[in-house]
Amino acid sequence: MNGSWHHGAAAVVTLTFDVDAETPILAQGRKYARHASTMSHQAYGPDVGLPRILDLLDELGVPATFFVPGWVAEHRPGLAKSIADRGHEVAHHSYSHRPPTSMTPEEERADFERALEVFAAQGIEIAGHRAALWEASWHTAGLVAEYGLLYDSSLMGDDRPYKVATDAGQVVELPVHWSLDDWEQYAFLPAPHVGAVIESPAKVLELWRAELDGMRHYRCLFNLCVHPFLSGRPGRAMALRRFVEYALECGDVRFAQCRDVAADAKADPALPVRRPQAPPADPAVYPH
Numbered sequence: 001m002n003g004s005w006h007h008g009a010a011a012v013v014t015l016t017f018d019v020d021a022e023t024p025i026l027a028q029g030r031k032y033a034r035h036a037s038t039m040s041h042q043a044y045g046p047d048v049g050l051p052r053i054l055d056l057l058d059e060l061g062v063p064a065t066f067f068v069p070g071w072v073a074e075h076r077p078g079l080a081k082s083i084a085d086r087g088h089e090v091a092h093h094s095y096s097h098r099p100p101t102s103m104t105p106e107e108e109r110a111d112f113e114r115a116l117e118v119f120a121a122q123g124i125e126i127a128g129h130r131a132a133l134w135e136a137s138w139h140t141a142g143l144v145a146e147y148g149l150l151y152d153s154s155l156m157g158d159d160r161p162y163k164v165a166t167d168a169g170q171v172v173e174l175p176v177h178w179s180l181d182d183w184e185q186y187a188f189l190p191a192p193h194v195g196a197v198i199e200s201p202a203k204v205l206e207l208w209r210a211e212l213d214g215m216r217h218y219r220c221l222f223n224l225c226v227h228p229f230l231s232g233r234p235g236r237a238m239a240l241r242r243f244v245e246y247a248l249e250c251g252d253v254r255f256a257q258c259r260d261v262a263a264d265a266k267a268d269p270a271l272p273v274r275r276p277q278a279p280p281a282d283p284a285v286y287p288h
């Protein structure tokens with residue numbers, strides 16, 4: 001198993017936390033900055049959820065990766081460093097949290113660069129990127145390669161790491177999936193429409209445990225995506241704790257930061273190289 005991305009483990013777990021704070025709401029409309037209740041719902045993430053999660057990770061002794069929008073790092077200057085100082089990875093999650101699919105290539109590049117500038121000014125080393133809302137464009141992986149990052153974590157083309165070939169070189173993809181995102185379980189706001197569910201944490205724990213068992217059978221990457229403003233709430237934080245405890249009890253699961261899995265994946269010749277491209281969409285066949 002030497003040289004393999006999984007180090008012989010049945011499954012690899014990357015615990016990832018998207019510290020979005022106010023950005024996904026502001027990306028839906030600047031006018032929401034006037035909504036005190038909505039903004040407080042989002043500020044709960046960095047103010048209450050994040051410290052609770054950092055303490056939980058310390059207690060359980062597991063590593064994690066925190067994807068932080070540049071806007072959040074800039075407006076809360078000590079936040080990224082406070083995560084890195086606890087031994088966790090900080091990664092690039094756009095500047096504004098506007099999804100790349102909503103921007104021109106020039107706008108996407110400017111947003112991407114602006115986040116890198118914020119992290120560079122704060123002395124935070126960045127190895128990977130995740131597109132806002134997992135809405136990568138066909139340019140996104142190329143930007144990740146061009147700016148010298150090791151990995152992206154926005155696509156869904158596999159359940160194990162794979163390599164994405166771009167004109168600017170190869171990057172490792174650490175694929176995601178909606179079933180391992182707490183947004184689909186817990187996101188509720190009357191407006192803007194970003195979700196309308198408040199599931200039981202017991203159901204979410206059952207879902208994640210079932211998926212981990214499947215992934216242990218097929219030797220996959222369990223890339224969990226958690227938002228502090230959602231899973232930082234008490235019952236949900238307890239479900240997250242019980243999930244990590246279950247994975248540790250399995251005895252065959254490896255926990256690692258995304259940058260470490262990506263470095264291992266880059267060196268693993270057994271992983272496939274893909275060049276994702278837009279499928280042909282003939283207007284005569286698909287008129288809308």
Ligand SMILES: [Zn+2]
Nearest residue numbers: 018020132133
């Ligand atoms: Zn996000």
